[in-house]
Amino acid sequence: MPITFNMDAGNQDTSDTVKLNPDVVIIGGGPAGLTAAIYNSRSGLNVLMIEKLAAGGQIFITSEVENYPGIDLISGPELSIAMENQAKKFGTRIEYDEVDKVEDGPGEFKTVHTVSGKQYKTYVVVISTGAKYKNIGVPGEELFRGKGVSNCATCDGAFYKNLEVAVIGGGETAVEEGEYLTRFASKVHIVHRRERLRASVSAQEKAMKNPKINFIFDSVLEEIAGVSGVDRIRISNLKTGVKSDLPVKGVFVFIGLVPNTSFLKGYVDMDEQGYVKTDASMNTSRAGVFACGDCIAKDLRQVVTAAGDGAVASYSAQHYIDRIKGQEYI
Numbered sequence: 001m002p003i004t005f006n007m008d009a010g011n012q013d014t015s016d017t018v019k020l021n022p023d024v025v026i027i028g029g030g031p032a033g034l035t036a037a038i039y040n041s042r043s044g045l046n047v048l049m050i051e052k053l054a055a056g057g058q059i060f061i062t063s064e065v066e067n068y069p070g071i072d073l074i075s076g077p078e079l080s081i082a083m084e085n086q087a088k089k090f091g092t093r094i095e096y097d098e099v100d101k102v103e104d105g106p107g108e109f110k111t112v113h114t115v116s117g118k119q120y121k122t123y124v125v126v127i128s129t130g131a132k133y134k135n136i137g138v139p140g141e142e143l144f145r146g147k148g149v150s151n152c153a154t155c156d157g158a159f160y161k162n163l164e165v166a167v168i169g170g171g172e173t174a175v176e177e178g179e180y181l182t183r184f185a186s187k188v189h190i191v192h193r194r195e196r197l198r199a200s201v202s203a204q205e206k207a208m209k210n211p212k213i214n215f216i217f218d219s220v221l222e223e224i225a226g227v228s229g230v231d232r233i234r235i236s237n238l239k240t241g242v243k244s245d246l247p248v249k250g251v252f253v254f255i256g257l258v259p260n261t262s263f264l265k266g267y268v269d270m271d272e273q274g275y276v277k278t279d280a281s282m283n284t285s286r287a288g289v290f291a292c293g294d295c296i297a298k299d300l301r302q303v304v305t306a307a308g309d310g311a312v313a314s315y316s317a318q319h320y321i322d323r324i325k326g327q328e329y330i
């Protein structure tokens with residue numbers, strides 16, 4: 001039987017029509033989006049995931065994950081690929097593109113627009129766009145980005161074999177990525193503005209025992225300087241006011257996150273930092289639009305919480321579609 005592409009057929013379930021318009025569009029292919037994709041595809045929905053960079057999201061640039069239940073230790077890229085393959089196995093289609101607008105209509109559908117000019121009509125939208133690392137905003141940060149300034153130890157750590165580097169931040173990611181960098185660097189200076197770390201006790205204990213790690217507390221980064229690449233950073237002690245220079249070749253900044261939600265401003269409710277507000281079922285303020293993972297307002301941003309949110313969002317999405325189709329099991 002010949003296959004006909006029918007852009008106007010909407011989401012009709014006809015056997016000879018390849019449905020270009022999916023039931024669910026998932027925006028963002030990190031752990032939250034991939035989990036929603038696994039669940040929704042596995043339950044027979046036609047799922048399109050739109051990812052602007054690489055499936056896996058932040059874990060794709062994470063050295064190692066050792067706190068995902070059931071997996072003792074796995075590299076970020078390995079976990080990303082495993083999740084992506086699982087979603088594809090159940091039928092998820094992945095398009096590499098960036099979503100720049102979502103709107104209601106036509107009728108009961110939503111329309112998702114991408115920067116490449118594509119439009120997708122769908123019953124449901126799942127927002128799983130995650131978050132990215134905040135810039136610190138000091139002189140030299142932009143100038144030396146990619147020439148010594150990085151937010152990714154996995155991607156760039158190997159460039160610093162036997163060299164000194166600095167990590168800015170005191171949370172879990174800063175300490176764990178600092179630890180990872182000691183595989184390459186001769187010294188890793190972890191510069192933190194407070195007198196103690198925010199990272200978990202286990203991560204702290206491991207790092208404190210590492211002779212290659214030097215903690216510099218109560219201090220902030222003021223400037224990144226160099227000639228063709230980074231040669232030194234200037235730090236300032238907040239208690240004593242003393243400024244000093246550290247001779248480092250790399251600066252890894254892990255000082256918190258900014259949600260990737262600016263394109264949704266005015267469409268769904270957000271908190272003052274731009275995190276999407278949801279209820280416990282991952283409903284946003286707009287019917288048929290669900291959100292999950294690091295882009296939502298919540299306390300703990302991790303792979304396991306992103307995956308959990310994604311599962312809940314997919315369940316709510318399924319019920320919403322069943323309701324629209326008059327197929328809800330009551």
Ligand SMILES: Cc1cc2nc3c(=O)[nH]c(=O)nc-3n(C[C@H](O)[C@H](O)[C@H](O)COP(=O)(O)OP(=O)(O)OC[C@H]3O[C@@H](n4cnc5c(N)ncnc54)[C@H](O)[C@@H]3O)c2cc1C
Pocket residue numbers: 027028029030031032033034050051052053054055056057058059061062063064065066067068097098099100128129130131132152153173176177260263292293294295301302303304306
């Ligand atoms: C260096 C590092 C180490 C970490 N270590 C750990 C760890 O050991 N254990 C742990 O549990 N967690 C860890 N985390 C946190 C964990 O990676 C995140 O909590 C998790 O990835 C969040 O998943 P997510 O799917 O919500 O978002 P993300 O992983 O941020 O994925 C969102 C995806 O959406 C895409 N996207 C964004 N906007 C658009 C758009 N407009 N159109 C299309 N696509 C878009 C992005 O490209 C991205 O791929 C770490 C994070 C980092 C950065």
